[in-house]
Amino acid sequence: MERKEISKSVLKRLPGYLAYLKTIPEGQSPYISATALANALGMGEVQVRKDLAMVSDGGRPKIGYNRMSLIDDIEQFLGYDNTTDAVLIGAGKLGQALLGYSGFDAYGLNILAAFDANPASETVDGKPILPISELESFCKANKVLMGIITVPAVHAQSVCDNLIACGIKAVWNFAPVHLEVPANILVQNENMATSLAVLSMHLQAQIKDKK
């Protein structure tokens, strides 16, 4: 179907639908309605109906969606069927954890290699950790478009500039700092430090209330 403009809030809900659809056992009806999906997930029916209509045109009145086709439509929409090759910069603790995490396969992400100013080891789970001096030739040889930044915050902007010079178009940033990029580059921030601060402040407030 034709690709429509989609908001981030819809994008946030799609992986939830997908996860639920995949857990329905084989023996069930091959069809599922937006209403049934909304009830199962405790969500509003109108919202689910609208969200599904954004990503699939397979919905039929009174029958609903063919479940397997809907799974395919959502996965295609989210790009999970296209494997995206990425490089990761900064093979510290977080970088090594992400490099060794095999669960990204399900989302179509393939981290080819990590790069570090001072590689402490040669590989993590069979993936190479290379000196940063090899980044440009590696990205160009492998036509890499996504870069993952796991360096300390103070180095993140220069690493980001370097990635863009190497042809990267999308940056997944785990450093707790705002990155300046040209308009055609997308930065997605994953700020775990901020999340922890928000949680920690909530707990402090709760403990204070009890006193």
Add this chain to the structure above:
Amino acid sequence: MERKEISKSVLKRLPGYLAYLKTIPEGQSPYISATALANALGMGEVQVRKDLAMVSDGGRPKIGYNRMSLIDDIEQFLGYDNTTDAVLIGAGKLGQALLGYSGFDAYGLNILAAFDANPASETVDGKPILPISELESFCKANKVLMGIITVPAVHAQSVCDNLIACGIKAVWNFAPVHLEVPANILVQNENMATSLAVLSMHLQAQIKDKK
């Protein structure tokens, strides 16, 4: 200083200030002004000045902040000096990666143990993986207030309900699904699947534009 109400956007910037302040070498002046910090990070001076005033009352006209005191004030504000004990539910790939990641120490997070319906091993990096049946007694014995959810989306709500019944007040949710919780419980979502979908969609659009 008295704790003021603070917005999430301020919270997001604080870890960046902290990271930069910690990289300034010992030999430099013990003072730093909001202007100098704003210039170093490429941010607006007014914003930095306001943010710092929220977390520290140590700023002096024409001199600025004592750098070490400012670091302490930000860390105290973010709760990094209070260690928060947490349990993690779901010792799959992501759960094990988080359990073995030692970098959370710097943010005051201490994951005591993981719980799983079918523990595949007994420990990860010395941290125990326990059967889910032991969750309640463990949380109560250790007065645990934070739970980290890394189970598949379809099980996340029941795990969340279980955690709340065990006395958890703050939930860090890595499952790609919305969780319903009572008003006094805070859920912080870390939706890596959504981030990857956003990045992937950007790349697809870029590739399409080139054709």
